[in-house]
Amino acid sequence: MADLQDESEAGPCVGAPESPAPVVADALERAAALLAEHPVADGCNTLVWTLRQTPYHDTDTDIPRLRSGAVGAQFWSLLTPTTGDRVVADTLELIDIAHDLVHAYPDELLLALTAGDLADARNRGRIASFLGPVSGSTLTDSLGTLHAFHKLGVRSLAPAGATWAQDDLTPFGHEVVREANRLAMGLDLTGCPPEAAVQIAGASRAPVLISHTGAAALTRHPLNVPDEVLLAVRATGGVCMVSFSAEQTGDSLHAVADHLDHIRGVAGPQSVGLGACFGSDPPHGHPTGLTDPSGYPRLFAELLDRGWPEPDLALLAWDNVARVLRDVEFTSRAAHHRKP
Structure with a gap:
């Protein structure tokens, strides 16, 4: 497995920092101070899939760069491009790799199963590590697989691609939503x-999230969402997390900030977050200045320069x-309380 502690001997890193446009020092200092109090909870890292493909792959994610970027929580994506009979087996393998990853660095990473674990990791100086999402296509006509994933520590499900969550949510899809809530x-x-x-947002009693997206109003891409979806997420009290994939949100830090501005304007400051998709190289790379987690302070400095108030940046x-x-x-x- 790749060593997250130190890649100094691994040669040039795929995600090596580039030379972004200069940021006003005062804004960068303010950003660093803010992130020291409110670290980044990143909604998407694909390192687990990368490690499955090439265990010693040179990646843009390691402990020093997560620390440099003030990352305090990380969602390790368990999505696999596999379809058909292999999808469950491949997902189980990703879960196994994710557990090994967390256990390999007990002084740096903490497996998180609850919101309390999120706070505990922060207080102990660890990076809270949530497992998920898994693909909804792993579920066919039974909720047993969902229960098994939950017992293995998975805390997020992505319905995209599932037969029960196409244009219309099927009766089984409604069952999945209720059980995920429970x-x-x-x-x-x-x-x-x-x-x-x-x-799905309308059927869920709990807030929903979008772990890596952008504003379709700015960039047309299959993973970017139109304003009506942003409003649906807002109505649940959920969060839309902006990706650092150049094809989704542009090839510069400034372009990513434009997407954050748009989503904040439509969904509100309570419904915007960050899901960078570090861990592997997207087809068109990451935006200049945001090629690895160490770029987070620079992004927050840009948002400060744009007039974002510090309470909104903490959100x-x-x-x-x-x-x-x-x-x-x-x-x-509440669901357990209602259930006979």
């Missing part, structure tokens, strides 16, 4: 058709994700 598993609408995304970095996790668990407790 289990306190987040529903990640990334990649869902807009009609299905709106239906963007940490507070929105922490609140959504708490609310998902509150919905679960």
Whole structure:
């Protein structure tokens, strides 16, 4: 497995920092101070899939760069391009790799199952590590697989691609949404058709999230969402997390900030977050200045220069994700209370 502690002997890194446009020193200092109090909760890292393909792959994610970028929580994506009979087996293998990754660095990473674990990791100086999402296509006509994933520590499900979450949410799809709510598993609408995304958001009693997206109003891309989906997520109290994939959000830090501005304007400051998709190289790379997690302070400095108030930046970095996790668990407790 790749060594997350030190890549100094691994040769040039795929995600080596580039030379971004200069940022006003005062804004960068303010950004660093803010992130020291409100670290980044990143909604998407694909390192687990990369490690499955090439265990010693040179990646843009390691502990020093996560620390440099003030990352305090990370969602390790368990999505696989596999379809058909192999999807469950491949997902289980990714879960196994994710557990090995967390256990290999006990002084740096902490497996997180609840919102309380998120706070505990922060207080102990660890990076909270959530497992998920898994693909909704792993579920066919039974909820047993969902229960098994939950027992293995998975805390997020992505319905995109599932037969029960196409343009219309099927009766089984409604069962999945209810059971995910009961289990306190987040529903990640990334990649869902807009009609299905709106239906799932409407059916869920808990906040929903979109772990890596952009504004379709700015960039047309299959993973970017139109404003009606942003409003549906906002109505649940959920969060839309902006990707650092150049094909989704542009090839510069400035372009990513444009997407954050748009989503904040439509969905509100309580519904915007960050899901960078570090861990592997997207087809068109990462935006200049955001090629690895160490670029987060520079992005926050750019947003300060654009006039974002510090309370909104605290929401963007940490507070929105922490609140959504708490609310998902509150919905679960209420469901258990109602169930005979």
